[in-house]
Amino acid sequence: MSAVLSLTDLQFAWPQQPLLLDIPQFELQRGERLFLKGPSGSGKTTLLGLLGGIQLPQQGQLTLHGTALSQLKPAARDHFRADHIGYIFQQFNLLPFLDVLGNVLLPCRFSQRRAARAVERHGSLENAAAHLLNHLGLPSELHARRADALSIGQQQRVAAARALIGSPELIIADEPTSALDYDSREGFIRLLFNECEEAGASLMFVSHDQSLAPLFDRVVDLQQLNRVSRPQEV
Numbered sequence: 543m544s545a546v547l548s549l550t551d552l553q554f555a556w557p558q559q560p561l562l563l564d565i566p567q568f569e570l571q572r573g574e575r576l577f578l579k580g581p582s583g584s585g586k587t588t589l590l591g592l593l594g595g596i597q598l599p600q601q602g603q604l605t606l607h608g609t610a611l612s613q614l615k616p617a618a619r620d621h622f623r624a625d626h627i628g629y630i631f632q633q634f635n636l637l638p639f640l641d642v643l644g645n646v647l648l649p650c651r652f653s654q655r656r657a658a659r660a661v662e663r664h665g666s667l668e669n670a671a672a673h674l675l676n677h678l679g680l681p682s683e684l685h686a687r688r689a690d691a692l693s694i695g696q697q698q699r700v701a702a703a704r705a706l707i708g709s710p711e712l713i714i715a716d717e718p719t720s721a722l723d724y725d726s727r728e729g730f731i732r733l734l735f736n737e738c739e740e741a742g743a744s745l746m747f748v749s750h751d752q753s754l755a756p757l758f759d760r761v762v763d764l765q766q767l768n769r770v771s772r773p774q775e776v
C-alpha cells in the first residue's frame with residue numbers, strides 16, 4: 543500500500559487560542575477505511591479541515607496525492623481540493639433549490655478532472671450520478687426531486703453520491719450518520735464502503751458512535767495521535 547495522505551510535525555492553533563493539534567506523524571493508505579474518534583472539542587473537525595487545506599497549519603507538512611498543500615496558492619488549493627476530495631458533512635449541506643441529480647453533479651462543475659472521470663466510467667455525467675444514487679439506495683423516481691423534499695436518510699445518500707462522483711482519491715465524512723436511526727447506520731456504511739472500493743477512494747470517517755468502529759480497517763484516537771491532548775507524565 544502507498545499513502546494517499548501523509549502529515550509530519552503538524553501544529554495548529556486557532557487565532558488567539560492555545561495549540562490544539564501537535565501531530566508528529568500520520569498516514570492514510572490508498573483504499574484504507576479509517577475511523578477517527580476523540581472526545582468533543584478534541585479537534586477532529588479541525589483536523590479534517592487541515593487535511594483538505596481549508597485551514598493551513600502553522601507548522602508541518604501535509605501531502606495529499608503527492609502534493610504539499612501549503613505550497614499551493616489559495617485558488618490552486620481550492621481547485622486541488624475539488625479534484626481530489628469528496629466531503630460528506632454532518633448536516634449534508636445539500637442545496638435545497640436543486641434537485642437530487644443537480645446536487646450530485648455539483649463537484650463536476652468545480653472539477654473538470656472529476657467530470658472527465660465520471661464521463662469516462664459511465665458515458666455521461668447523468669449516468670454516473672444515477673449509477674451512484676441507485677447503488678446507494680436512492681431509487682430513480684426520486685432523482686428529479688428537490689433536495690429539500692427528501693427524508694434525512696435520503697439526503698444522506700445524496701450527500702454520499704455527491705462526495706463520490708468522479709472518484710476523488712479521498713472521502714472525508716464528518717459524523718455523516720449522526721442524523722440516522724441506529725438500524726440504518728451500519729447499512730449506510732456498508733454501501734459507502736462498496737462505493738469507495740469501486741471508486742478506489744480512501745475513507746476518513748469521524749464519528750462518536752463507537753459501535754461502528756469494528757467495521758473499519760483501522761481505528762485512530764485523536765488523543766493518541768495528538769501530543770497536546772496527552773495526559774502530562776509526572
Ligand SMILES: Nc1ncnc2c1ncn2[C@@H]1O[C@H](COP(=O)(O)OP(=O)(O)OP(=O)(O)O)[C@@H](O)[C@H]1O
Nearest residue numbers: 556557559562580581582583584585586587588589
Ligand atoms: N472556526 C473556529 N474558530 C475558532 N475556534 C474554533 C473554530 N472551530 C473550532 N474551534 C475550536 O477548536 C476546538 C476543536 O473543535 P473541533 O470542532 O475541531 O472539535 P471536534 O473534536 O470535531 O468536536 P465535536 O466532536 O464536538 O464535533 C474547540 O475548542 C473549538 O471551540
